[in-house]
Amino acid sequence: MTAVIYKSKYGSTKRYAEWLAEALGADLLVRESVRAERLRQYDTLIYGGGIYAGGIAGISLLKNCFPAAEGQRLAVFAVGAAPETPESRKALLSKNFTPAMAEAPLFMLRGAMDFGKMTLKDRMMMNLMKKMLDKKPEEEREEWEKNLMSLWGRASDWCDPANLQPILNWAEN
Numbered sequence: 001m002t003a004v005i006y007k008s009k010y011g012s013t014k015r016y017a018e019w020l021a022e023a024l025g026a027d028l029l030v031r032e033s034v035r036a037e038r039l040r041q042y043d044t045l046i047y048g049g050g051i052y053a054g055g056i057a058g059i060s061l062l063k064n065c066f067p068a069a070e071g072q073r074l075a076v077f078a079v080g081a082a083p084e085t086p087e088s089r090k091a092l093l094s095k096n097f098t099p100a101m102a103e104a105p106l107f108m109l110r111g112a113m114d115f116g117k118m119t120l121k122d123r124m125m126m127n128l129m130k131k132m133l134d135k136k137p138e139e140e141r142e143e144w145e146k147n148l149m150s151l152w153g154r155a156s157d158w159c160d161p162a163n164l165q166p167i168l169n170w171a172e173n
């Protein structure tokens with residue numbers, strides 16, 4: 001049995017989690033209302049969270065409870081606005097994965113970003129990030145930072161069920 005557990009603020013991780021659960025015939029669980037003990041009954045866990053300032057939303061659930069059961073398999077998908085680069089993958093792994101999760105594959109998917117729909121707090125945070133970045137010399141800016149800022153002020157949506165194919169391949173093996 002497989003569980004897809006997700007945490008999503010603006011809905012893109014939720015969309016991916018729903019598509020995935022449907023394709024796999026898996027249980028769909030919301031991070032906020034899942035109890036760690038409940039995860040024991042599954043042989044495969046797939047966790048998805050939106051990326052916020054380099055952190056995968058809700059990932060602490062796994063830090064506290066994985067491995068939940070002997071022989072349990074885990075995969076993580078992280079949904080962000082910036083496209084994947086070797087550097088962004090490395091940064092995401094080092095910030096979010098514990099040694100117990102080292103074997104788990106990390107899938108990076110592009111979600112959506114709409115400045116018009118953001119909470120005031122998130123818009124302020126994005127403004128702050130932009131101000132900091134504007135001050136950074138061009139050559140010191142990281143690839144994902146440049147990418148994020150190139151999306152400034154617009155509404156973009158990259159969610160596509162086709163992006164889930166690598167996760168489906170992993171889950172079905």
Ligand SMILES: Cc1cc2nc3c(=O)[nH]c(=O)nc-3n(C[C@H](O)[C@H](O)[C@H](O)COP(=O)(O)O)c2cc1C
Binds near residue numbers: 057
């Ligand atoms: C305050 C804020 C910080 C963000 N930080 C990042 C980031 O560090 N890297 C990235 O790729 N995307 C970042 N994003 C974009 C989100 O990850 C993207 O919108 C994603 O689709 C959100 O998924 P969710 O709606 O399921 O939570 C950020 C968005 C906001 C509002």
